[in-house]
Structures are given as C-alpha cells and as structure tokens.
Amino acid sequence: MARPSEGGKKERILDSAVVEIAQRGYHQTTVARIAKRAGVADGTIYLYFKNKEEILFSLFDRAMGRFIEEGRTRLQNAASAPEKLRQIIELHLTLVGEDRDQAIIIQVELRHSLHFMGQLSRAQVGEYLDIIGQVVVQGQEDGEFRTDLAPVFAAKAIFGVLDEMATDWVLSHRNTRLESKAGVVAEFVLAGLKK
C-alpha cells in the first residue's frame, strides 16, 4: 500500500529546493536548508541527487517537461498558425505566472553560469524553440505569414519577447497576472509575422 513518502521524497526535495532557492538564491541556499525543509537528513539528499547542482538540473527538467508536454497538447486544439501561436503565448505566460517561486527559478536562478546554460539550451530549450518554429513554418506554408523571416529566427524572437515579459514580471513586485499580457504579446508578434 502506498507508503506516504514513497516516490514522493524526491519530489518533496525538489519542491523544497524551489522555495529555498527562490528565497535566497542558489548559492546562498545550503543543502542542509533544503533537507530541513523537506524533512529529511542532509545525507538523504545524496541518495536522490549526485550533488547540489543536479538539483538545479532536475528543476529545469521538471519545468521544461511541463512546457513541452502542455505545449504539444494545446497545439492539437488549434488549427491555424496564428491560433497556435496565441495558444503557445498564453500557455507560456500562464505556466510561468502560476507560481512566483518557480518563476524565479526559471527566469533567474537557472541561468547561473555559461557552463550551466550551455547544457540547458542544447537540450529542451531547443525542443521548445522547435515547436514554435514549426508553427511559423506552417504559417508560412498556409500563406498567412511572411516568408522572408527564417523560422528559426522568428522562434527566437518570439521566445525573446515572452522571456522578457516573464523576467520583468518576476523582478517587478507588482501584483499583476502575467498572463494578462498574452493579448498584447500575441498582437505584437503576429503583426511582425503576418504578410
């Protein structure tokens, strides 16, 4: 029968890490603090993670997984490229805006070092950009989007806008909802893409 902590311990550690790291930053966060919040011993962390940095990697995986999975799902409920783009934009801002601590991790703490970012960007960020890029391709094939912009470029540009909105939201202490920006972002981006 489901022991209460079974399998959930790793998740609990990750959840604790989000809170602690969001509050004090990765480098000020000690493994001991994460352990304490998770209600486990310091050493237990190392049964689940090779080292402290791997906790960050796991947080990234978990977050990107959601983006990609939900992104793919949403695209199936939209036909036209502009509509798909709207969906992606809304999803992106909704997911980031859902949880401020998590957003701090994604927008700030995961971008620590060149070494670290290099690894991240190759992996799932590339996949995410691909998804956006393919929507652009569709839009071009359907004759809705201009064809003088390379899809790869367009994808990065769109991501750049979304990322900036997200970072700005995290840094500003206002109490707005991030996804309220989805409308304007879509209008700006679509105007830039349309024929």
Next chain:
Amino acid sequence: MARPSEGGKKERILDSAVVEIAQRGYHQTTVARIAKRAGVADGTIYLYFKNKEEILFSLFDRAMGRFIEEGRTRLQNAASAPEKLRQIIELHLTLVGEDRDQAIIIQVELRHSLHFMGQLSRAQVGEYLDIIGQVVVQGQEDGEFRTDLAPVFAAKAIFGVLDEMATDWVLSHRNTRLESKAGVVAEFVLAGLKK
C-alpha cells in the same frame, strides 16, 4: 606628473575580471585569480572595490554606460522613429557582439541572483528601456506606429528580442557576427509596430 598606473589600475582589475569571469564563471573565479591576471596583490583589489560583488556591479556600470551614452548619440543622427529604432538595434547588437568575454558577462554572469538582478534592473536598464520607449512614443506621435501598444510594453518587447539574439549568440559557438542580425530584427520589430 602622470604616474603610469594612475587611474588605470582599477581599469586593469576590471579588464582582468572580465576575462576570468567569462572563462570560469563568477563563482568559480577567485579574487586571487583576478589579482594575478591584473598583476596586483590580492589585497590591492580591496583598495578599489569593497568586495567581490562590487566588481560585478562595476562591470555592469561600465557596460551600461556605453550603451546609454552611445545610444543617445546615435539618436541625434536619426530623424524618424523607424530610423532611430534601426540605430538602436544595430548599436545594441554591435556593442554586445564586439567582445565575446564582455558579452558573456552581460548576458549570463550579471544575471546571477534575484537580489543582484533586482538592483540592476531598477538602475540603468530602466534608463535604457526609457530611451527605446521614447522612440516608440515619437513614432506614435508622428503617426508612423500603431497607438494601441503601450510604449513601455513595446520597449520591453524590443529589448526582449535583442536580448535573446545576444544570449543565443553567446551560447552558440558559431563564428557569426552578431550585428549581422540587425536587419532582420529591425524588420520584424518594425512590422510589429507599424500602422
């Protein structure tokens, strides 16, 4: 009479910091290494900087200073809002693309922690965004840009695109010139803004 190192020692320390931090990241870079590269003793660093973090702040100031100063200059040589925007875009990408080590600092290492970024963004980044925003305002007043986008939003969106191009360039190890993207960026952004 001009002592040879007068005033130049602080600059030398900053230059060394750029190289070292770009190579190994801020947290892996020891004060001792920076000192060694600059050809001074460890303790000398503390005659010029309160602590290690202040070196990062100084690097940021130095970089942003260039952006803002040159930005203002360029705007005087351009009349129309679209032309001004082109100038800013080209300048931004040129300045970042000029020096890879410096770019690593700007795009990655300066974004270490929430605490750190919070301080940065209020200060000069805000000033930079203002400059862009004012060009948007002009474009709207001149009847060249649509008026349904808030200038503050537009400025962030434009910055987001530029920032993403810059980060992408830093992370990719390709040997392209960053400013070669200026044309497409301008076309995309202007299409998004124009009536």
Next chain:
DNA sequence: TTCGGAAAAATGAATGGTCATTCAGTATTT
C-alpha cells in the same frame, strides 16, 4: 639638486567561516 621622512599605495600570508559531501552507524522494510 638632494635628502629625509611622512603619507599613500601596495603587498601577501594568515585567518576564520562556510558548506558540500561522506560514511559509519541506526532504523525500517521485506
């Protein structure tokens, strides 16, 4: 022009605090 010594600048070895990580031992599950 030179000298002396005070002020300023620079040095770098020593200090102290901080954690990530380990692992011998304990508890729990099968």
Next chain:
DNA sequence: AAATACTGAATGACCATTCATTTTTCCGAA
C-alpha cells in the same frame, strides 16, 4: 536476518577578506 533506506556528525577543501609590514611617492628644507 538480509537488504534497503535513512541519518547527521565529522571532515576537509575552499577562498573572501584583513592587516601588519614593506615599498613607493611626494614635497619642503637645506
């Protein structure tokens, strides 16, 4: 009673920062 999971005190490496000492600069007096 073996295997598995967990514990947390101890270890050891690391490095920012300090400060007693040394070196260099400055400048007035001779």
